[in-house]
Amino acid sequence: MLVKLVVQVKLLPTPDQAAALEATLHACNEAASWVSEVAFERGEFKNFPLRKHAYDHVKSRWCLGAQAAQHVIKKTCDAYTTLKANLKAGNLGKPGSKRYRRATEKPIMFRPRGAQPYDDRMLSWQIPERAVSIWTTGGRVKNVAFTASVEQLATLALYRKGESDLLERDGMWFLNATCEVPESELNTDPVDFLGIDLGIVNIATTSDGEILAGRELNRVRTRERGLRAKLQRKNTPSAKRRLKKRRRKEARRARDINHKIAKHVVAEAERTGRGIALEDLTGIRERVRLRKPQRATHSGWSFAQLGSFIAYKARRAGVLVLHVDPAYTSRTCAECGHVDKANRVSQAWFACRNCGFVDHADRNSSRNIRARAWELWRRGAQSIAPAPPPHQRGGAGRKRSITASDARCASPE
């Protein structure tokens, strides 16, 4: 089985190269908006029929090559397909609602700097040299440098396949390259589980006692929030622009941190022959009711994103992931099993009322998560109960207990 993933590399164009890339994105997106109008007027959203009406004009008016013109038309069709799916799924409200009408009454417009797909005829990679040669409306631009980690370079060299998207964000240029990576065979005989506690003060704490992204990150985020609040109060067009830019930058940084945490956790589990035990993520926001300063610190942290990064990296590495019910993990003693609200003496510390065991609160929780997963796995491995239908949620919500048969089939999706 192959896993599709995207490797994002940052381009380092010279000013001249950047100008050529910018002109190209503008031309492609302007052309796409025009194609979109044609499609909308004619009610024709399929690629091949639409080409008949748009191809020649797009090629000549915006000086696009044959490949680029085809990609522009296909990109437009894809945008309408996505819109249709969103409308059908009810993501834009009910038919007749304001949002629904806004989305359907006018043709889709493309932002001047929206991403543009490139195929191998328009883009070639010189991976050892960390450079690409790329088509632009001003001709082919050679030797555009890019930065990538050694790991990214290896993935690109071995598995890059199909299209890449060119995009610009806040003055930086990126290529998103699609790679098809073979997944490892799932290790169905883990020696143990690595428990992960997700929290507000420390984003992730492992049952080995490692804290991943803690206090230092919070300091940065608090400062960042202060800056944003200032900009928000200003409320001028330039402040709004800067605010937007900071938000995007913050999102990129958070994404990067989630990638790093996921990578570390999966590598550690793989190296030691263990599975990964995560708490069931549904409802983490409701669960973390804290006093205000703490609540502000990590509110909005994307634990779902972290979960999905762990899931796909684990799948690549053949590492099993189990989700367990997190109820009471923070007030249960990892040593003796005693459950008492009073065990949690503070946000940071755990002290058992029964046996006197003292530990960092998050580490104690992660050990409980590890133990729960191991118990489920052990029982599941012996169980002959039939697996329940997939995605059976029932009305139990987040407190749904995971059955032994769940544990057997809860490999990453």
Ligand SMILES: [Zn+2]
């Ligand atoms: Zn105890």
